[in-house]
Amino acid sequence: MPPRIPRTLTLAPDEARRIWLNAQRLDGAEPFGAGPGATRAAVEHLGYVQIDTINVIERCHHHILFSRNPTYERAHLAQAQSVDKSVFEYWTHALAYVPTRDIRFFLGAMKAHREDPKRWSAVGGRDESRKLLTRIRKEGALTIRDFDSDVLVEKAHLWASKKPSKGLLERAFYDGELVISARAGMLKTYELMDRHFGWEKRPTPASERQVTAYLLDRALRAQGVVSLDSICHLDAASKTAVAELITARVKRRELMPVKVAESVVPHWMPRDGAMPGPVPEQGLVHILSPFDPLIIQRKRLKLFFGYAHAFEAYLPKEKRVFGYFGLPVLIDDAVVAVLDLKTDRQAGKLLIQQWTWLDGQEGAERKARIEAALERFERFQLARDVAVPVVSDDA
Numbered sequence: 001m002p003p004r005i006p007r008t009l010t011l012a013p014d015e016a017r018r019i020w021l022n023a024q025r026l027d028g029a030e031p032f033g034a035g036p037g038a039t040r041a042a043v044e045h046l047g048y049v050q051i052d053t054i055n056v057i058e059r060c061h062h063h064i065l066f067s068r069n070p071t072y073e074r075a076h077l078a079q080a081q082s083v084d085k086s087v088f089e090y091w092t093h094a095l096a097y098v099p100t101r102d103i104r105f106f107l108g109a110m111k112a113h114r115e116d117p118k119r120w121s122a123v124g125g126r127d128e129s130r131k132l133l134t135r136i137r138k139e140g141a142l143t144i145r146d147f148d149s150d151v152l153v154e155k156a157h158l159w160a161s162k163k164p165s166k167g168l169l170e171r172a173f174y175d176g177e178l179v180i181s182a183r184a185g186m187l188k189t190y191e192l193m194d195r196h197f198g199w200e201k202r203p204t205p206a207s208e209r210q211v212t213a214y215l216l217d218r219a220l221r222a223q224g225v226v227s228l229d230s231i232c233h234l235d236a237a238s239k240t241a242v243a244e245l246i247t248a249r250v251k252r253r254e255l256m257p258v259k260v261a262e263s264v265v266p267h268w269m270p271r272d273g274a275m276p277g278p279v280p281e282q283g284l285v286h287i288l289s290p291f292d293p294l295i296i297q298r299k300r301l302k303l304f305f306g307y308a309h310a311f312e313a314y315l316p317k318e319k320r321v322f323g324y325f326g327l328p329v330l331i332d333d334a335v336v337a338v339l340d341l342k343t344d345r346q347a348g349k350l351l352i353q354q355w356t357w358l359d360g361q362e363g364a365e366r367k368a369r370i371e372a373a374l375e376r377f378e379r380f381q382l383a384r385d386v387a388v389p390v391v392s393d394d395a
Contacts, residue, residue, distance in 0.1 A: 008257040009269070016225055016260045016304050017333045018277030019269070023224035024294050025068050026330065027280035038069045039076040040086040040099075047218040048096035050291045051089065053186055054313065056325050056342045057350075058381050060291040061097060066380050067286050073383070082182045085197060089180045089188075093234035094291075100197070105214045107205035110176025132168050133177055133192070141181050141191035144169065212241040216249075222293060224277070225258055225269045230300050263303050285373035286330040287339065295328055307335040307358065323354040329370055336361035337370065343381045350378035 011019070018027070025031035025045060032038040032045070042065055043049050052060045066072045077097070080087045087097045090106050098106065136142055147165035169190050172178040181191035194202065206214065215238055219231040228246070232238045246268055249255040258267040288295055290311050295301055302308045309328055312320040323340025330336075340354035352374075 008259055010259045011225065011261070013261045013304060013306065014333065015277065018279065019224035019273065020277075020294070020304055021280055021333055022277045023222055026286055026294060027278060027284070027333075029281060029284065030069065030071070032069055034069065034071045036076045036079045036084070039065055039072065039080050040084065042068050043080070043087050043097050044099040044101065046222050046293060047102075048092040048098050050092075050293075050296070051095045051097065052291050054325065055185075057327075058343070059186075060289040063289040064292050067288055067292060070376065072380075078182070081180075089183075091174070102214070104203045105206045105211050107176065107203065108208070108211060110174065111205065113171075114175040114177075128164075128168055129172055129175075129177075132165075132172060136178070136190065136192055137195075141189045141196075142169075143187055143189050145187070208241070212238065212245050216242055216245055220270060224273065225260065225267050227265050227267045227300070229265070230297055233297055260303055265303070280332050282332065283369070284330075284332060285369050287341075287370075287373055287377050288328050288330055290325070290327065294330070305335050309338075322356050326354075326356070329373075331366060331369060334361070336366055339370075339374075341377075345382070348382055350374065350381050 021027040025042070030038075032041040046064075049061050049064050054060070057063070058066075062072070062074055062077065065077065077087070081089075081097070086100050088100050088103060089095060090098050091109070092098065139146075144163065144166050147163065169178065169188075173180065173190065176193060178190045179193040179196045180188045181196045182189040193199075215231055215235075216226075219226045223230055228239055228243055231242055246255060250257065250268070253271060255268045256271050258269050260267050290296070290309065295309055298309055307328070310321060310326070312322060312326060313324050317324075322338040325342070326338040326340050328335045328338055336358055338356045338358070339352060340356075342351045342353055343349075344351055
């Protein structure tokens with residue numbers, strides 16, 4: 001007898017939104033609790049938190065965490081990275097904070113970097129790398145500012161550095177020899193990975209099959225309803241293996257096929273997933289980063305929310321619709337407006353460069369709720385950095 005064709009579940013956009021918002025933990029006030037432990041819990045649940053250099057407002061890694069923890073402080077992330085060592089930095093679809101508990105799923109990528117010297121040929125050979133590692137082993141962790149004898153070179157591309165030492169540090173980082181043990185703004189401190197984590201022996205790297213399962217399970221946890229593109233965002237190389245695993249899990253009746261609205265894009269969710277998803281707590285307002293996991297995948301955002309976000313920082317001013325750094329505003333389960341904000345740190349103010357209501361969303365009650373959220377957002381933006389506390393949640 002041929003295998004039974006699985007039943008396909010059809011979700012209306014509002015049902016799909018509720019499932020996704022719950023998976024992203026944007027439907028409750030304090031989903032991860034408070035204090036430094038909430039930062040670790042948030043990164044572990046989301047799977048990664050993207051890092052970006054743009055700082056017209058607070059950088060996106062802090063912004064993403066604040067969106068899910070209204071009591072978040074920058075020191076919490078510093079503690080997680082440098083003291084508790086519960087998160088580390090590495091590449092997902094971009095440079096990101098990743099849970100240290102997941103590090104074995106990245107050790108294979110580090111090994112692949114070490115075995116592909118052509119990738120880093122412009123920054124020097126193995127001899128230079130060994131000298132760098134020897135220096136850090138003897139002197140301790142270093143930043144780029146500790147290298148003052150560089151002979152500047154021409155940039156290989158727009159985002160490259162003229163300092164060869166920066167390229168060597170990055171090579172050793174992607175090779176898994178060094179880890180970013182601390183970060184002050186965008187200034188990174190590099191330490192030997194094994195010494196940073198106190199390893200006598202490194203964890204066993206995950207197999208390719210385990211990495212594939214990790215990618216799928218991470219997406220199911222943080223997205224609720226997934227497509228192949230949402231699982232493998234900017235990771236086309238993983239699609240074939242992930243698609244095969246999805247097929248196997250559907251056959252085992254662990255996943256069910258899902259149709260989202262009128263989309264022809266196949267989606268899936270766990271057979272025991274929450275349906276249709278809890279109703280978001282009323283009154284919640286989130287001013288989201290354009291790099292937030294809810295916003296970064298533009299086609300998915302359009303399908304689930306009917307909103308097409310445009311990142312316009314690199315467009316000429318006359319071509320911008322939402323402004324230089326538009327931030328979508330989520331009220332309950334709808335994106336209602338886009339705010340182009342800028343922090344004037346000298347004046348101690350959060351500036352509204354442009355306020356754009358989406359069609360049919362404007363209203364006095366919503367405006368008042370957004371203004372209250374802006375007051376909280378301004379306090380977060382202007383809060384001063386504090387020293388990293390050498391304590392843990394158990395202290």
